[in-house]
Amino acid sequence: MRGADRGGLSVTPALDFLLVGAGRSGTSLLTALLDQHSALTVGFEVGGTGGLRGRGIPERSGRVLQDRIEAFLHACSAAAAAAPTPRWGNKITTEQLAGLNRHNLHQALRGEPAEAILEAFFNRALARVPVIYLMRDGRACVDSKMRRAGQDLAQACDNWLYAVEVHDFLRGRDKTLFLRFEDLVANPRGELTRVLDFLGLTFESAQLSEQGTAHPSMPAAYRRAGIEADRAAAPAADHPALPRIGAALRRCGYLPADDDEKVFRQALDSPGRPL
Incomplete structure (x- = not known):
């Protein structure tokens, strides 16, 4: 897919929005709550395994990236066409997204330059799609991935770092909204309202019903009778993942930042983005 843009793909994205996160627990909860809105149908990882991870398609050297993105978009188009609501979105995990990186293994074997995978996916294939x-918190994600x-431990840490x-x-x-799982479970209505504002919709009380938190499309292990605010509690201070992910936790605001990191984060948040 070197040099390709959305016009080089055989299918136009049918997604109204894409939800992305580090794992299934938080993304499943947010997906289920959004799916209860009368105007929305939200897919649970449609095309994530069969498309982005390539489980359902042949692996052709030199075309892995394009083939997998197209398979993902075809799956999304089929699901969107079958949706009973006017708007359809999808959620994936970053581990599924990492399946696109296999393209660069083939590029290296062929002696060709690596692709900018995230640029190709988000800014070319999905250029007009809100994300x-x-x-x-990486400590909670690592615990979940291990359990x-x-x-x-090493694999779980590496997956969160990705x-x-x-x-x-x-x-x-542009067209990207950021939120935290911890804020979602502590203030579900407020965080849902932020997401719905981003999508041009208004909050509906049915979104916080048990039909959302125990959604049948959620993996059984993640279903709940309601939203549990205590899931926002900070993990143990001596978590075994800290030597590996501590710097990233500080950069993301989950641990106190030292002076250099404070300067870095302030620069990222400034209008001119000088870094």
Whole structure:
């Protein structure tokens, strides 16, 4: 897909918006709550495994990126066409998105330059699609990945660090909204209202019903009888992931920043973005 833009793809994105996050717990909750809105249908990782991770398509050297993005978009188009509401969105995880990086393995083997994967996906293929990024404390994400997905500590840390890489990339993208899982469970109505404002919609009380938090499309392990605010509690101060992810936690605001990091974060937040 080198040099390609959306016009080089065989399908136009049918998504009204895309929700992205580091794992399934928080993104599933937000997806389920949004899906209760009368104007929205939201897919649970449609095309994430079969498309972005390439499980449902042949792997062709030199075309992995384009083939996987097109497979993802075809899956989204089919789901959007079948949706009973006027607007359709989808959610994926950053681990599924990482499946696109396999393209650069083939590029290296062919002696060709690496693609800017996130640029190709978000700024070319999905250039006009609003993106909602849900961040969560990496310590909680690492715990979940180890407990539910059977990942070891190093793998779980690396997967969360890639989620931070995606987050940092999206900071420079228009049409992108950022929120935190911890804020969502502590103030669900307020955070949902932020998302709906971003999408040009208004809050509906049905979104906070048990039909949302125990949505049948959610993996069973993530269903709840309601929103549990205590899930926003800070993880242990001596978490074993800290040596690996501590710097990223500080950069994302989950740990106190030292003076250099404060300057870095202030620069990122300034209008001129001097860095």
